[in-house]
Amino acid sequence: MALTIPGWPDLVGRFEKLRTTPHLRIGMAEVQSVAAMTERISDLDDQFGGRMARPMAASFLVNTIAPYLQADATEHVREAMLSAAADHCYLTGYMAMDERHDALAQRYYMKALELAGHAGDHLTYCTTLRGMSVQAVDLGHGSTALRLADAASAASPQAGPRMRAFLAGQQAHALAQTGDRAGALAMLREAEVAMEQAESKAKAHGSYDPASLSYHVAQVNYELGNRDGAIRALQHSEKVRPAVxxxxxxxxxxxxxxxxxxxxxxxxxxxxxxxxxxxxxxxxxxxxxxxxxxxxxxxxxxxxxxxxxxxxxxxxxxxxxxxx
Structure with missing residues (x-):
């Protein structure tokens, strides 16, 4: 997995200008419909897996999102649609990875990064880099996973506590897979502190929750040779994970x-x-x-x-x- 990681400044404004069609004009209603469809497909993916949900996402991308990206729109609406399209590409890539179509997943992820950069969407950009790190660590490419996780963290200096936990947990897993015990434990502690801060506030949108953090605790312990600690953490993760x-x-x-x-x-x-x-x-x-x-x-x-x-x-x- 010798990937070149595009930096945020390199992507902003680099997106190839799309031809626009004068016969279609979109507004925020179309943006909201794309976001809602992405959320629905994400729910189906969680419940039934990528093999079931990805064809629906790919069809929606080709038949609905692509024409919207070529439609006439105000600058604000165009940026919002690019952001919604980036999020949808990220999800489609994640589902391809879940199917074990890893090369296809990487192509979707790279397009998501490109769209997010042009939209000025740091959240989706960082989330996508982290998703690429998840894929790499799952395939046993610890060094690549760490580079991707570090790049995601570096691109989000103003992240709130839940996002910091989301990124640091993945960094800890990648560090553990590369054998950096001290670094992994330090990053895991950073994730735990950030999660405590996030949980003390109103619930924020996002799937990184205490069950996800416990999963990372389990993976770090397992990679570092603490099997009993890994089992306890994964049992806790299973206990607190929402049933959906x-x-x-x-x-x-x-x-x-x-x-x-x-x-x-x-x-x-x-x-x-x-x-x-x-x-x-x-x-x-x-x-x-x-x-x-x-x-x-x-x-x-x-x-x-x-x-x-x-x-x-x-x-x-x-x-x-x-x-x-």
């Missing part, structure tokens, strides 16, 4: 089971895999499929155990339907 995040429940519950099995806690692991399988049939996600494959591989040496045998018997038709 079904895909996360499948992925993180399976991850928790893998860690418990590594710790010799076989029966607890099987229980968590069963919980993950409760939701798995409804989730169309390449990353969830990865966790399913990991379950099959991790339990192979324990197939004579009756609990594992029951688990695998339950999983068999799911594996057949997904061709796993």
């Amino acid at each position: 995040y079904r895909r996360a429940r499948v992925r993180h519950g399976s991850m928790l089971a893998e860690w418990q099995l590594e710790a010799g806690r076989l029966e607890e692991a099987v229980q968590n895999w069963h919980r993950a399988l409760d939701d798995y049939p409804a989730v169309q996600s390449g990353r969830a499929d990865d966790r399913f494959r990991s379950m099959l591989a991790a339990t192979r040496p324990h197939r004579r155990n009756p609990h594992v045998r029951d688990l695998l018997e339950r999983a068999r038709p799911m594996a057949t339907s997904r061709r796993i």
